[in-house]
Amino acid sequence: MPTVASVQRSGEPPGLAGTAKPGTEQLRRQNLLAVLSALRRVGPQSHTDLSIVTGLASATVTAVTADxxxxxxxxxxxxxxxxxxxRPRVLFARRRSxxxxxxxxxxxxxxxYALADYDGTLIDRFSARRDLSGTPVAFLAELAAALQRLLERSRLKPQDLAALSLSSKGIVDADGGRLVWSPVFGERVVDFSLLLQDLPGAELSISNETLLVAHAQASRRLADRQAPDFSGLVTLSLGHSIGLGIARPDGRGGLAVTAPNFGHMLNAVDDRLCxxxxxxxxxxxxxxxxxxxxxxxVPLDTIPAKFVPLPELEKIAQSARQGARMAQYAFRQAGLALGQGLSRVLSLHEDMPICVTGPGTRFYDLLSGGIEEGLRQSLHVRLNGLPHIEIDADEATLVSDGHIDRALAAVDQRVTALR
Ligand SMILES: [Zn+2]
Structure with missing residues (x-):
């Protein structure tokens, strides 16, 4: 993959590229990234629109797009x-191939598994059941074979892949490319960086799933020109485990996203074993x-099961909706813990809207009373009112969108890297 730095800049004779002052090079890179991320978020745009969206002067847009x-x-x-x-209007677009x-x-x-081109268009996707009894080595072999299949189905060569973005439940060592704890493998480490042996052009990234969701939800708001005053949001994911992501503008046209360990934040001094x-x-x-x-x-020091099938929860929810007291109590307590936890997040940060996602959203009617009660217990919420809460149950699409946008943003960073 060529980088922009390796190509001669517009208006300069050959041989001068890269000889400018370091500060100038840094500024040029920022401008390149601003244009690329505007095209990634908003799609193909005219010269005039690019200037408006990025805030760059018309002459700068001309130089950057030419490069x-x-x-x-x-x-x-x-x-x-x-x-x-x-005359037809000329639009600039990211070159898909x-x-x-x-x-x-x-x-x-x-x-x-999914494959996207540089424009962010999804080219192919498929799912495969995983063998839960296997070892980390066998699991890596499964992943490598599936990635090979993904490329072959689109007639791509291994070296065509510029980014490989993974997400998993559990605790990841993002820098080392490893999964260090997971519900399936426990403390047996999975070293994903081994997958790069067959993919010479790819850069690996590993993310927490809720971080990807927060990224996708915030990107949608950034791209929405009707809502230009985006200042941040909180994503809450409900399911077997509880995830939380916080996304805010980074002040340079991008996003700063974090996923603090909310699910394992100490909430109450009780005997409920995690x-x-x-x-x-x-x-x-x-x-x-x-x-x-x-x-x-069940006794509070018992972990009932690694994974509770969704139909089991549906049954409890149904009996709660029919008035069963213990079932109602269980959802109320769950909501209360979530609301209290969220109130702490809002006390530490400023007020932000909360987007709830994940399979647990189908029980939101049973959780909402407890969530509101938990939120209202804090001074912050008593003074500022309840935060705006919205539901987006389609977590899979959000994870996928977040994956693709972050992977392509990483490619943009490489393309514009200074030598
Ligand atoms: Zn815990």
Missing amino acids: LERAGVIERQEQTMSGGRG FAYAATVQISSDVVH RCGSRGCIEATAGFYGILRLAFQ
Whole structure:
């Protein structure tokens, strides 16, 4: 993959590229990234629109787009005006075949694979059940074979892949490319960086799933020109485990996203044992197994199951909706733990809207009373009112969108890297 720095800049004779002052080079790189990320978020745009969206002067947009076009990173598209009269409008677009990104979403019993081009268009996707009895080595072999298949189906060569983005439940060592603790393998380490042996052009990234969701939800708001005053949001993911992401503008046109360990934040001094070994974590009350344990009055130091099937929770929810007291109590307690935890997040940060996602959203009617009660227990919420809460149940699409956008942003960083 060529970088823009390796291509001669517009208006300069050959041989001068890279000899400018370091500060100038840094500024040029920022401008390149601003244009690339505007095209990634908003899609193909005219010269005028690019100038408006990025805030760059018209002459700067001319220089930047010329550099990117020369390096083969972007291309011109002609858009015929309605009625077919007059000169067609010229739009700049990311060149789709410039680079490809593969995403791998590892969930409890299935792995989702997807392939996107440089424009962010999804080219192919498939899912495969995973062998839960296997070893980390066998699992890596499964992943390598599936990635090979993903590339072959689109007639791509291994070296065409510029980014490999993985997400998994559990605790990841993002810098080392390893999964260090997971519900399936426990403390047996999975070293994903081994996958790069067959993918010479790819850069590996590993993310927490809720971080990807927060990234996707915030990107949608950034791209929405009707809502220009985006200042941040909190994503809450409800399921077997509880995830939380915080996304805010980074002040340079991008996003700063974090995923603090909310599920295992100590919430209350109680005897509810968590999967992590501590007592009183939010997950120990609000994760699916926590709800099941309270509803069936299982001793609080028992972890009922690694994974509670969704139909089990549906049954408890149904009886709660029909008035069963313990089932109602279990959901109320789960909501209370979530609301109290969220109130702490809002007390530490400023007020932000909360987007709730994940399979647990189907029980939101049973959780919402407890969530509001927990939120209202804090001074912050009494003074500022309840935060805006919205539900987006389609977590899979959000994870996939977040994966693709972050993987392509990483490719943009490489393309514009200074020598
Ligand atoms: Zn815990």
